[in-house]
Amino acid sequence: MPKSPADLIRPEILGLAAYHVQDATGMVKLDAMENPYALPGALRAEVAAATAAAALNRYPDPDAARLKARLKAAMGVPAGAELLLGNGSDELIQMLALACARPGAVILGVEPSFVMFRLIAQWVGARYVGVPLRADFGLDLPAVEAALEREQPALVFLACPNNPTGNLFDAAAVAQVVARAPGLVVVDEAYHAFADRTFMPRLADHPNLLVMRTLSKLGLAGLRLGLLAGAPQWLDQLDKVRLPYNVNVLTQCVAEAVLGHADVLEAQAAEIRAERGRLAAALAARPGVTAFDSAANFILFRVPGAQRVFEGLRERRVLIKNLAGSHPLLEDCLRVTVGTPQENAAFLAALDGALRN
Numbered sequence: 196m197p198k199s200p201a202d203l204i205r206p207e208i209l210g211l212a213a214y215h216v217q218d219a220t221g222m223v224k225l226d227a228m229e230n231p232y233a234l235p236g237a238l239r240a241e242v243a244a245a246t247a248a249a250a251l252n253r254y255p256d257p258d259a260a261r262l263k264a265r266l267k268a269a270m271g272v273p274a275g276a277e278l279l280l281g282n283g284s285d286e287l288i289q290m291l292a293l294a295c296a297r298p299g300a301v302i303l304g305v306e307p308s309f310v311m312f313r314l315i316a317q318w319v320g321a322r323y324v325g326v327p328l329r330a331d332f333g334l335d336l337p338a339v340e341a342a343l344e345r346e347q348p349a350l351v352f353l354a355c356p357n358n359p360t361g362n363l364f365d366a367a368a369v370a371q372v373v374a375r376a377p378g379l380v381v382v383d384e385a386y387h388a389f390a391d392r393t394f395m396p397r398l399a400d401h402p403n404l405l406v407m408r409t410l411s412k413l414g415l416a417g418l419r420l421g422l423l424a425g426a427p428q429w430l431d432q433l434d435k436v437r438l439p440y441n442v443n444v445l446t447q448c449v450a451e452a453v454l455g456h457a458d459v460l461e462a463q464a465a466e467i468r469a470e471r472g473r474l475a476a477a478l479a480a481r482p483g484v485t486a487f488d489s490a491a492n493f494i495l496f497r498v499p500g501a502q503r504v505f506e507g508l509r510e511r512r513v514l515i516k517n518l519a520g521s522h523p524l525l526e527d528c529l530r531v532t533v534g535t536p537q538e539n540a541a542f543l544a545a546l547d548g549a550l551r552n
Contacts, residue, residue, distance in 0.1 A: 207317055214314065222514040223541050225532040228358070228386075228493050230414035232463045232535065238456055245452045246445055255444040262447045265454040270408060272424050276398045279430045280442050284385060284409040284421035288315050288352070291381060291405075291423075293436045295349040296321045303348035305334065307359060307522040309383065312352045324348065328524060332360040332487065336368045340375055347377050354383040356390050359518055359530045361489030363390055373401045379429065381405045386491035388413055388464040389471070395424060402426055412492055413460045415453060418446045467492050471533045477543055481550065493532045498550070501527040507549025513542050 201209060217226055234242065256262075263278045272278065281287035292302060292315045302316040306325035316323035326342045329335050334353075343351075351372065356363050373380045382394045384406055395406050405425035410418060420442065423430065453460070471489060478486035478496050485497040495518070498504050505517040516530040531542060 205320070207320070211314070211317060214310075217514060219514050222509075222512050223534070223538050223545075224514055225534050225538060225542055226514045226516045226530075227416075228412055228491070228532050229416050230412060230463055230467065230492070231532075231538060232414060232466070234414065234453065235459060238453065238459060241456075242449050242452050245448045249444045249448045251444060253444070254440050255442060255447055257440055259442050259447050262442070262451050262454075265451050266422055269454045269457045270422065270424070271393070271395050273396055273398055275426075276424050277427045277430050279423040279425075279433055279437065281421040281423070281437070282441050283411065283419040284383065284407055285311055285315070286441065287407055287421045287423045288312065288381075289318070290433050290436050291350055291379070292316055292319045292321060294433050295379070297349065300350075301346045301348040302350045302352070303339075303342055303346060304352040305339065305357075307518075307525055308352070309354050309358050309385075321349075328357075328360070330524065332357065332362050332524070334364040334368045334372075336365075336371060339368075339372055343372070343375050343377065349378040351376050351378065351380045352383060353380065354385065355392070355394070356386045356490040358385065358491065359493075359495055359516070359525070359528075361487060361491045361493060361495050361530075363392060363490045366392060369394070370397070370401075373404050376403060379403050379405060381407055381423075383407045385409045386412055388460070389468055389492045390490040392490075398425060402428075405429065410450060414463055415450065418450055420446055420450055464492075467533050470536060470539060473536075474531070474533055474539050474543075477539075478546075481546070483550070493530050495525075495528055495530050497526075497528050499527060501529050503552065504546070504549045505529055507552050508542070508545050511545035511548055513545040515542070 259280050288311055296319040300321045301324055302321045303324045304312045305328050313323045324342055324346050326339050380403055384393055387393050387408055398404055405423055407423050409421040475486050475494055478484050483499055487495045501519040518525040518528045518530055
């Protein structure tokens with residue numbers, strides 16, 4: 196008799212739920228931290244010309260050398276550091292976890308944080324340890340230091356700004372974690388364009404530090420391009436678990452073209468930062484709503500009856516992220532992406548209706 200999945204699939208995989216993406220058809224889509232602005236027409240024409248000339252019949256440059264040079268300049272990668280590219284930062288997290296998943300290896304993070312840190316650790320068979328944040332979502336440094344000593348993790352992930360809370364952790368506390376960690380520390384800067392701080396210049400000071408970024412939040416989510424910056428001694432080893440040709444021809448040529456106009460992306464990020472301030476003030480002005488400070492392109496807020504409010508927003512064709520029930524610190528919490536002024540106005544009007552119900 197043919198075997199069933201229960202006979203062949205690892206028990207920890209059988210116990211997982213697949214990553215779920217909400218259907219956004221016909222919705223004002225404010226659930227996925229995307230840049231709401233399209234590229235300008237002239238730049239779209241340049242991108243179209245670049246893709247028209249792409250050699251789709253050939254494999255892409257396996258090292259993406261030209262793209263890496265553009266990324267180093269655009270991202271301020273310091274001299275002596277190198278880059279490893281991935282199909283989004285998710286693939287980079289997977290490469291890191293695969294490479295470090297010795298028998299008994301521990302991957303450490305804080306919670307709540309980016310769900311893929313925990314999921315990918317489980318996928319590769321590593322033990323994941325999540326250290327709770329403080330009630331104000333700050334880094335509980337004594338608890339993290341105790342976990343470092345107790346667990347001796349091979350790999351530590353810290354998202355700055357953090358997702359889904361939106362806050363930056365204290366820079367001195369993060370530096371202390373890097374200094375105390377027995378293994379690698381990856382600072383995930385997916386939202387760096389909306390914050391006023393980065394650990395990229397500190398790569399030379401900390402040989403066990405890696406900085407991870409993505410182009411997804413900058414307006415190129417459809418490309419799926421992530422980058423990991425750090426010392427060559429680490430990236431050379433991590434490159435061994437990278438699948439060949441993992442960054443396709445179209446991603447490479449489009450990213451090269453757009454990064455030649457980094458001022459366009461920065462102007463869009465500046466508009467999102469301005470809208471974030473206006474949206475946060477509007478949320479805080481609504482009775483019963485608590486909006487948390489954000490250094491990202493989204494805002495976490497708490498409202499009584501979050502599930503009911505979330506459903507009320509869906510009924511009004513506005514889609515955000517419902518975090519209630521995902522972690523004790525996120526009780527009654529929802530997360531909204533900062534959209535265009537028109538999208539934000541539609542969200543606020545729908546929120547007012549949902550709050551009245």
